[in-house]
Amino acid sequence: MPTHSPIALSTWSFGHVANAAAMPILRSGGSALDAAVAGATAVELDPTVDSVGVGGLPDASGRVSLDACVMTNPDRCGSVCFLRDYPTAAQIARRVMDNTIHVMLAGDGASAFAASEGFTPDANHLLTDQSRAAYAAWRTVHPTGQARAGLKAGYVPPMNVEERYKDALSSSPDPSHDTVCVLTRDTQGQLAGVCTTSGLGFKIPGRVGDSPIIGHGLYVDQTAGAASCTGNGELVMGVCGSFLAVELMRQGRSPLEAAVAVLQRIADRYTLHPSHQVAVIAMNPQGQWASASLRPGFSHCISTTDSTQTQPALKVLFP
DSSP: OOOOOOEEEEESTTHHHHHHHHHHHHHTTOOHHHHHHHHHHHHHTOTTOTTSSTTOOOOTTSOOOEEEEEEEETTEEEEEEEEOSOSOHHHHHHHHHHHOSOSEEEHHHHHHHHHHTTOOOOHHHHSOHHHHHHHHHHHHHOTTGGGTTTOSTTOOOOTTHHHHTHHHHOSSSSOOOSOEEEEEEOTTOOEEEEEEEOOSTTOOTTOOOSTTSBTTTEEEETTTEEEEEEEOHHHHHTTTHHHHHHHHHHTTOOHHHHHHHHHHHHHHHSOOOTTOOEEEEEEOTTSOEEEEESSTTOEEEEEOSSOEEEEEOSEESOO
16 A cells, blocks of 8 residues: 555644654554554643643642543544543543443443453642643632533633633643644554543533544544644534534645634634634645634644654634
């Protein structure tokens, strides 16, 4: 079979962590799915990334819950949501895909499935000193905790909430932001994707956003392309963002045109708050790729055979 150039495209400044784990697998001829899951797992286990896995911001009750999905085709996808205590949500989502007839498992059922698959719970490790400090800082401003978190009255969506609690979260000048999305293409030309998150910081317990939902946070179809979304999940869910991007590529749009069209659909159909942010990454089977965001501040990491670069979005809808 012909050899294609391997590619890994990940979201946000911590995408280099994902790509550093994914690219050796791709360069050695490994599968796009193995590479994407390895990349996502590396970020999930990195305690300095405070929006995914270990170190992820808790919900309003002070507990961390995780969401993730994996996909290679409409008939090959798996997902977990409201997963407690197990940090490697992407790996567990893959087991759902590989070992069950289902697509999504939730809550206690997802945790029980993880245990049955040999994963070890690590609840104490999920919360780090930094995420505990961020939660304590949030509670000083919201002393009623879960009774008020996420309610519409007076609620301002805490997009990029890590920036607000920068001092509590990290000494790094560039703290993490949001969901990690990883899209890969292997040397056989096959595409794969993973989307994984700890969700909106200080959310109402039980809230699930776009990230683990096929067609919302992630969609992959070998005949058309792959796309993934990050940002305010509720905005993505209303337009089936990743599915829409892939369908537009199926119709002949370039990855950049498809990503921008998704953001324009969101802008047309929602009343946006200044703190709202959504970004889309997309890749077609030919290896063309792109990223776009509603507002400045988003970055992606792109790795090819020759180089790895962290760059701002190729297009910003509202610069």
